[in-house]
Amino acid sequence: MKQASSPLWPTLLGAAFLLTLTGVLHAAPTEQQWKTVNHALVTEHIIPRYQHLAESSNVLKNSTSALCQQPDQAHLSAAQQAFHRTMDDWESVQHIQFGPIENLMRNFSMQFWPDKKNLIGKQLNILLAEQDPATLKTDALYKASIGVKGLPALERLLFTGQLSELENNSYRCQLTSTIAAYIAENSAATVTEWQQAYSPSVFNAGSEDSYYDDHQEAAVDMLKSLVEPVEAIRDQKILRPLGNGEKVRPRRSESWRSERSIRNIQLNMASLQDLYEGHPDNVASLLRQQGAADQADKISGLFNDIIAQLKAIQGPLTTTLYQPQTVTQLQQVSASLKQLDLALNAAMKTLDIQLGFNSRDGD
Amino acid sequence: MHLKSFLSASIIAAALQAPMAFSAAPAPADIIDNYADIALATYEDSLFSAKNLQLSINKLLQNPTPATLQQARTAWIAARVPYQQSEAFRFGNSIVDDWEGRVNAWPLDEGLIDYVDTGKYGTESDENEQFRANVIANTSLRVGGVEIDASKITPELLSETLHEVDGIEANVASGYHAIEFLLWGQDLNGTNPGAGNRPATDFSLDNCTGGHCDRRRDYLQAATQLLITDLQEMVGNWQDDGAARQELTAKEDNDAIATILTGIGSLAYGELAGERTKLGLMLHDPEEEHDCFSDNTHWSHFYDAKGIRNVYQGKYSRIDGSVVSGPSLSDFVAAKAPVADQNMQNKLVATEAAAQTMVDAASQGQTFDVLIGENNPKGNQMVQTFVDSLTDETQAIEDIIAVLDLDGVELEGSDSLDSPEKVME
Numbered sequence: 001m002k003q004a005s006s007p008l009w010p011t012l013l014g015a016a017f018l019l020t021l022t023g024v025l026h027a028a029p030t031e032q033q034w035k036t037v038n039h040a041l042v043t044e045h046i047i048p049r050y051q052h053l054a055e056s057s058n059v060l061k062n063s064t065s066a067l068c069q070q071p072d073q074a075h076l077s078a079a080q081q082a083f084h085r086t087m088d089d090w091e092s093v094q095h096i097q098f099g100p101i102e103n104l105m106r107n108f109s110m111q112f113w114p115d116k117k118n119l120i121g122k123q124l125n126i127l128l129a130e131q132d133p134a135t136l137k138t139d140a141l142y143k144a145s146i147g148v149k150g151l152p153a154l155e156r157l158l159f160t161g162q163l164s165e166l167e168n169n170s171y172r173c174q175l176t177s178t179i180a181a182y183i184a185e186n187s188a189a190t191v192t193e194w195q196q197a198y199s200p201s202v203f204n205a206g207s208e209d210s211y212y213d214d215h216q217e218a219a220v221d222m223l224k225s226l227v228e229p230v231e232a233i234r235d236q237k238i239l240r241p242l243g244n245g246e247k248v249r250p251r252r253s254e255s256w257r258s259e260r261s262i263r264n265i266q267l268n269m270a271s272l273q274d275l276y277e278g279h280p281d282n283v284a285s286l287l288r289q290q291g292a293a294d295q296a297d298k299i300s301g302l303f304n305d306i307i308a309q310l311k312a313i314q315g316p317l318t319t320t321l322y323q324p325q326t327v328t329q330l331q332q333v334s335a336s337l338k339q340l341d342l343a344l345n346a347a348m349k350t351l352d353i354q355l356g357f358n359s360r361d362g363d
Numbered sequence: 364m365h366l367k368s369f370l371s372a373s374i375i376a377a378a379l380q381a382p383m384a385f386s387a388a389p390a391p392a393d394i395i396d397n398y399a400d401i402a403l404a405t406y407e408d409s410l411f412s413a414k415n416l417q418l419s420i421n422k423l424l425q426n427p428t429p430a431t432l433q434q435a436r437t438a439w440i441a442a443r444v445p446y447q448q449s450e451a452f453r454f455g456n457s458i459v460d461d462w463e464g465r466v467n468a469w470p471l472d473e474g475l476i477d478y479v480d481t482g483k484y485g486t487e488s489d490e491n492e493q494f495r496a497n498v499i500a501n502t503s504l505r506v507g508g509v510e511i512d513a514s515k516i517t518p519e520l521l522s523e524t525l526h527e528v529d530g531i532e533a534n535v536a537s538g539y540h541a542i543e544f545l546l547w548g549q550d551l552n553g554t555n556p557g558a559g560n561r562p563a564t565d566f567s568l569d570n571c572t573g574g575h576c577d578r579r580r581d582y583l584q585a586a587t588q589l590l591i592t593d594l595q596e597m598v599g600n601w602q603d604d605g606a607a608r609q610e611l612t613a614k615e616d617n618d619a620i621a622t623i624l625t626g627i628g629s630l631a632y633g634e635l636a637g638e639r640t641k642l643g644l645m646l647h648d649p650e651e652e653h654d655c656f657s658d659n660t661h662w663s664h665f666y667d668a669k670g671i672r673n674v675y676q677g678k679y680s681r682i683d684g685s686v687v688s689g690p691s692l693s694d695f696v697a698a699k700a701p702v703a704d705q706n707m708q709n710k711l712v713a714t715e716a717a718a719q720t721m722v723d724a725a726s727q728g729q730t731f732d733v734l735i736g737e738n739n740p741k742g743n744q745m746v747q748t749f750v751d752s753l754t755d756e757t758q759a760i761e762d763i764i765a766v767l768d769l770d771g772v773e774l775e776g777s778d779s780l781d782s783p784e785k786v787m788e
Contacts, residue, residue: 105645108645114490115489115490116490116533117472117488117533117650118472118485118487118488118490118491119646119648119650119651121485121487121488121489122483122484122485122648123646123648125482125485126482126483126553129482143647143737143738143740144647145645145646145647145648145737146645146646147646147648243530244530246507246530247507249490251489251490252489252490256489
């Protein structure tokens with residue numbers, strides 16, 4: 001299993017899935033109840049997040065293009081800020097791994113991480129050395145490696161190296177702006193497809209045109225997006241950088257080059273809490289309707305705890321991870337995430353939901 | 364997901380409606396004995412062919428010429444034939460899975476071992492401080508501020524100190540792929556045809572190329588000796604009183620059958636279809652192929668798939684041509700659910716055909732790294748067909764697990780494969 005480790009987020013690392021036949025438990029939420037929650041999540045949680053991503057990545061595209069025309073410190077800073085806003089929006093929707101984001105492997109294209117073999121660095125260096133003008137079209141990136149067309153590649157280009165390398169409309173600068181344009185295209189296509197094709201499929205679950213046999217099946221995708229990232233965040237974003245106890249490994253943190261590793265986790269957790277209880281018809285209220293208010297409260301409390309714990313952590317991890325206090329704080333977050341994972345899995349039983357395909361079991 | 368439940372339901376229904384005139388199912392104990400016999404034979408063959416590899420490597424070191432190097436490479440490729448078939452025993456049998464990293468760890472940061480072309484390889488890694496440690500050129504390493512003495516390259520140095528040094532899995536110091544790197548060197552052809560092209564003089568004491576030939580020779584000898592020692596250990600594990608056989612026979616019938624299915628399902632799906640194939644297709648990277656230095660991946664994949672077939676059908680053709688066979692999982696499933704058995708048989712045939720297509724392409728110069736190149740849509744499709752056939756085969760295994768009512772079986776998965784049925788056009 002060690003050797004099978006997968007370098008992909010979010011269902012990474014030696015994944016496995018459970019094969020169990022569905023068993024009916026006690027009184028479960030009705031189809032109508034699932035339909036209501038699904039509708040709320042699509043319209044209030046998912047689509048707005050993809051809209052934000054489409055907007056910020058469009059700004060990023062324009063600001064990298066402006067940077068190439070006028071490569072000065074002010075334009076570089078503007079492009080870096082635009083990158084941060086795009087990352088904010090991506091981290092806020094990273095947990096949604098079904099629907100149009102799966103189309104054309106967009107999820108892997110947006111962010112290939114963790115990159116345990118340094119493939120992004122290697123493949124980018126080859127592109128920069130070859131300077132093939134054909135690569136400088138978003139069409140060419142569609143068939144390129146997932147390593148060179150996503151946010152991690154862009155981060156390397158914008159946050160390492162010298163401003164001088166971006167001058168004279170250099171190949172490096174043009175590649176930067178091409179990747180940004182590609183990300184903007186993918187983000188726009190994702191939101192369009194959600195609006196035009198995928199949300200009707202969720203709303204009309206059970207109909208002939210839907211991908212889903214019933215509303216509960218669609219809810220399983222929503223709930224996987226709630227439950228599975230918790231363990232993934234703990235393992236990939238916290239435990240791997242913490243190392244095996246002998247030494248810390250800050251360069252295993254997500255987005256360490258742009259010094260936003262902790263902020264990413266904060267945004268992830270805020271989004272998961274929003275999915276859980278951020279809108280009137282939500283997962284927490286379903287739990288309460290099942291008579292499991294104690295479970296609902298416990299989960300809510302854990303979300304609040306984790307978000308507070310994260311707020312207290314100083315960044316950037318590239319320096320603060322060497323401080324024992326940061327290690328202790330991250331260990332606390334990890335323990336709380338473990339509690340949250342257990343509580344959410346228990347809640348799935350209450351809601352009579354079998355997540356199946358739990359792609360992280362067996363680690 | 365509805366695809367899966369639909370298939371399972373229809374197969375259960377078919378099984379229930381089928382006439383009850385099948386031959387009796389073999390006893391699970393007999394299936395397990397035969398399975399363990401095949402495991403033993405496969406590891407014995409792996410050991411035998413590794414010893415042949417060692418003989419060829421000795422000849423190479425006595426007289427390093429293009430011809431003796433070629434013979435050593437041929438012996439390595441032959442050694443892969445039984446070993447890859449043994450991978451069907453890896454998942455499920457924890458004794459094998461825990462040991463596997465010593466002999467077949469992949470992918471690797473080969474810069475740990477020897478010189479590399481940094482233009483293709485890169486100069487540093489976020490993950491690995493020993494990315495370019497180059498033990499052959501350096502008699503000591505600094506790992507986390509601690510000095511490691513590497514002045515003598517021995518099997519013990521590789522297994523106890525260098526392998527996974529600094530806790531990094533990509534620091535692969537031993538096994539088939541370390542030896543492969545030493546025999547071929549880096550493949551610098553990208554996704555164009557051509558494998559690694561290390562000159563025989565890299566092993567010459569008189570006419571040394573690449574520097575430090577004495578240490579490169581020591582490394583090759585140490586890694587080969589270690590491979591043999593490790594394979595001997597696994598042969599022992601499958602003999603009558605061996606730990607792996609004992610562990611399996613001590614299990615309840617259903618658990619033992621589940622172990623066998625876990626092994627073949629996990630190899631087919633998460634490992635072979637996912638990590639070793641689909642990920643390469645998404646990265647279009649020439650090092651994202653299992654045998655990346657030798658460009659022998661087509662055969663390694665073919666024999667992985669064949670290993671699955673051996674286990675399911677309870678039959679293994681040894682490298683000397685003799686056959687080990689006996690009561691099989693297939694017999695067992697056929698007696699209880701003939702539709703599920705026939706479905707699995709069909710999928711095994713389809714997978715072998717898809718693997719054969721890649722083998723045929725390789726013989727025309729389209730090796731796996733060429734097939735996954737970003738400007739090779741036909742090649743990409745050929746590789747995707749292999750992924751799809753393995754995914755279908757996994758589906759057939761899931762259906763068998765369902766009809767046999769084996770609870771809680773977990774198959775190794777892969778992110779690069781999850782939920783493909785929901786992908787929009």
